[in-house]
Amino acid sequence: MSAVLSKIEPLAVRLEDRASASPELPGVVAIVDDDAVTRRVLNTLLTRAGFGVLEFATGTALLDRGTEGISVACVDLALGDMSGLDLIPRVRARDADVAIVVITGTRDVDVAVRAMRSGAYDFLTKPFEPDQVVPAVGRAHERWCLANRVRQLERAAVDSEMLPALIGRSEAMRGLARQVDRVVGSDVSVCLFGESGTGKEVVANAIHEKSARGSGPFVALNCAAIPAALQESELFGHERGAFTGAVQSHKGRFEQAKGGTLFLDELGEMSLATQASLLRALQERVIRRVGGTSDIQVDVRIVCATHRDLRSEVEAGRFREDLYFRLVVYPIALPPLRARIDDVPLLVGHFVRKLAADVGRTVKRFTPEALDAMSRYPWPGNVRELQNVVHRCMLVADGEEVRLADLPSEIHASILPPLPPPPAPASSAPQTPVPPESTTREILGENEVISLAALERRAIENALRATKGNMARAAKLLGVGRTTLYRRLASLGIPFEEGSK
């Protein structure tokens, strides 16, 4: 009894770590098995571990009851009225979040593999070890909690579509939203600092939209994209014949932005000559087109942005100090995505909806495992990189869900080192550490050439040795699913203990 309880504690702790914002959700475990003894044993074990339990002798009984409130369904594959293999898709069609743990005789592991493919989350082999039941159901329950949390966040994201630019509920993002609120009431000049990809233009646009100038134009100029010689004419416009190639007069961005907001991106890349003209425009509130003779009133709000440290640009003499003080009246720092990693599921949900039409695919969501992996990646390219990854995944995914395997290699690579703790601390024996990633040169001599199959066999055998035959952990070390590992073992003819976990 106490042994059983001690098994579930690490799970509870892990859940806390991951979903600190929401406590563990209550959920009921459904036991679907035509064997009364199995139902009674499972019921006892799970009740003692603190789960609510419902028993069903047939698949039909579960379908009649529906899955409301059920977090995990333990389904025997050999049910009297239908095969568990038929039941799984029918349950999942109604409720994709319910985590299904398959119960099967050790005599038919291949059926278990098929069940995993049809959407089961895990499996227990009969006669099962009571010690394995609670951790397995605990993990499945945790998965359901995670899926539920994602669903809640997605709903919250839809609710906050008022401000689509500022997606996130992290402290960092709430702080940013407060700062934006503070500057929208006036025309104060705002400068946005942040790594590239953090969404500086998005925030600039949000400031514009929320301000009194929201109904006016939002005009952006990326200083890095315009050669120094053309910057002035881009900003202030030019008259016909002002310079070679100026075949007709042209309105500059200042004029285009009349009554609205002018967003100067990559301000650090502006030439010193343009800086001088810009300063004059801001001081005198008038501009003159290149080659023009008349003054034009300036009626814009300036928001600028840079990924550079503008202060040190000033010290290095590359940026005018007087202009710096004019533009950087209210600095706002944009957090890098890694500083608000909790927002990843929300952002993913947002991009999935936003890109769905573009991609023309049926992808509706990322699985909790995929989101979890994405929440461990440092995102050097920030939200822009996230958007690109979501886009790519939507293109490669099969069906409605983007799974762990669909994620690009850089994310897989970054989640390898901190392996999740082994599911059930079955023994306290020290585990042989296996280097998560070795270069091929460490595996093979420099001039040694072996077939890929032999390499695979060696990798699998090493992993099994290191984990003392623990399939789940060996699969994790190898970066493949347990099902894949079983398939590879079978096709390589490596003997393995059926049902070993």
Add this chain to the structure above:
Amino acid sequence: MTTSPLVDHGRLQMLCAGDAALRAELAELFVTEATRHVKNAASAAAAANADALAKAAHVLGGAANNIGASRLGRLANQAEDRAKTGEVPGDLIDEIVRVFDETRVELARASTT
């Protein structure tokens, strides 16, 4: 073929985690269920219905192995395997009925001690 123990008491003990009342309850549940499965197997055999026999033997085998009724479980597995090839092994059914009786007695004895 080596003989399996009639009842693997260690298995039953592990399932009920030392809870004597639960052990008795599990044994009783098993006997009730298994009685039905044995009857189903026997009538399937009588009707020479190999499919139904395989199904009944499968359920019986699963239940028996699960609770540690090893000899009965093993016989049921054999019956299932043979029935799956279309055979109706009458001799095996007789043995299943006999071993089930012994198992029932053994479980009842263990529950009262």
